[in-house]
Amino acid sequence: MSASDGSTVSRRVILQSGVLATVGLTVGGLALGQDKSLPLITKAIPSSKERLPVVGIGTNAFGVSDPAEVAARRDVLKRLPELGGSVVDTAQAYGTSESVIGAQVAEIGNRSKLFLATKTPLAGDVANAEEVIERSFKNLRTDKIDLMQIHNVYGVDALLPALLEQKKAGRIRYVGITTSVDNQYPQLVEAMKKHPFDFVQVDYSIENRSAEAEVLPLAASKGMGVLINVPFGGRRGGNLFGKVKGRELPKWAAEADITSWAQFFLKYVVSHPAVTAAIPGTTKVSHLEDNQRAARGRLPDAAMRKRMEDFWVGNAT
Numbered sequence: 001m002s003a004s005d006g007s008t009v010s011r012r013v014i015l016q017s018g019v020l021a022t023v024g025l026t027v028g029g030l031a032l033g034q035d036k037s038l039p040l041i042t043k044a045i046p047s048s049k050e051r052l053p054v055v056g057i058g059t060n061a062f063g064v065s066d067p068a069e070v071a072a073r074r075d076v077l078k079r080l081p082e083l084g085g086s087v088v089d090t091a092q093a094y095g096t097s098e099s100v101i102g103a104q105v106a107e108i109g110n111r112s113k114l115f116l117a118t119k120t121p122l123a124g125d126v127a128n129a130e131e132v133i134e135r136s137f138k139n140l141r142t143d144k145i146d147l148m149q150i151h152n153v154y155g156v157d158a159l160l161p162a163l164l165e166q167k168k169a170g171r172i173r174y175v176g177i178t179t180s181v182d183n184q185y186p187q188l189v190e191a192m193k194k195h196p197f198d199f200v201q202v203d204y205s206i207e208n209r210s211a212e213a214e215v216l217p218l219a220a221s222k223g224m225g226v227l228i229n230v231p232f233g234g235r236r237g238g239n240l241f242g243k244v245k246g247r248e249l250p251k252w253a254a255e256a257d258i259t260s261w262a263q264f265f266l267k268y269v270v271s272h273p274a275v276t277a278a279i280p281g282t283t284k285v286s287h288l289e290d291n292q293r294a295a296r297g298r299l300p301d302a303a304m305r306k307r308m309e310d311f312w313v314g315n316a317t
């Protein structure tokens with residue numbers, strides 16, 4: 001397990017699941033109110049070695065118009081990089097989420113501190129790929145998109161040539177592909193085997209570990225970065241928080257600097273050696289602050305990951 005209590009640690013090699021994983025620990029981006037004794041955990045994007053903080057945000061609930069709701073989303077977007085985070089995941093399919101993010105980020109003026117990831121449409125005509133892609137630039141009010149992903153494996157053949165063209169032109173920095181359902185894994189895996197994606201985005205949590213069988217090992221062997229969606233089991237009823245209501249964290253969780261259930265769930269996910277970052281959805285600064293703490297301090301090693309899994313299925317206390 002990695003450990004650090006000082007501001008001088010910049011990089012550390014830890015042993016996870018029998019695989020040597022390099023985890024960068026930096027102390028940038030600290031803001032008032034953040035525990036400065038715990039260094040930020042970053043992981044490298046395999047195709048470029050650029051490092052990303054291991055916890056970002058998902059924004060499928062950012063398509064709002066009520067001024068109070070927009071202001072709340074704006075607070076989250078402002079606070080994220082102040083806490084050391086950078087990855088913001090959105091999609092053309094999330095209502096007006098892209099436009100809300102574009103407008104708020106322009107107003108806040110923190111575009112350069114964010115890693116903006118979006119997605120091509122989930123349905124409809126994508127034959128005019130250039131036009132489809134251009135919508136995201138316009139909505140996000142940016143001349144560079146950090147990561148553009150093919151949403152739910154939809155329209156790979158129509159979209160990928162144009163995405164790779166835009167990457168070559170330097171307007172899109174990374175290209176990826178996503179799913180969040182098991183029955184799309186066969187198509188996802190086929191596309192990953194065939195095409196040079198920088199990233200794959202997939203569902204994974206302590207309760208939903210099907211990605212471990214093929215998707216995560218394939219991503220590691222192909223040198224693809226991995227973003228994890230729905231790390232809490234989604235925003236509808238039945239998510240992981242409902243399952244731990246009234247339950248105390250196991251005492252040993254403190255050995256990985258875990259102080260809440262959200263951090264327990266996130267540290268489990270981002271300590272998988274193939275995972276680059278998780279994108280928990282949140283619309284509240286209080287939840288953001290909790291989640292960003294999962295990007296600091298020690299990560300569970302292979303033994304603690306096993307203990308977390310056993311605990312989750314009731315085999316441990």
Ligand SMILES: NC(=O)c1ccc[n+]([C@@H]2O[C@H](COP(=O)([O-])OP(=O)(O)OC[C@H]3O[C@@H](n4cnc5c(N)ncnc54)[C@H](OP(=O)(O)O)[C@@H]3O)[C@@H](O)[C@H]2O)c1
Nearest residue numbers: 058059060178180229230231232233234262280281282283
């Ligand atoms: N196919 C795809 O490509 C795909 C599919 C699904 C999702 N995604 C991406 O993945 C992101 C994450 O998925 P998701 O948002 O659906 O589900 P999620 O991250 O598993 O869970 C989000 C839910 O957890 C709550 N929450 C967040 N932080 C919390 C905390 N610290 N304590 C208690 N509750 C907390 C949120 O409530 P509050 O809003 O109140 O904070 C929300 O109800 C999406 O936003 C989207 O960007 C991609």
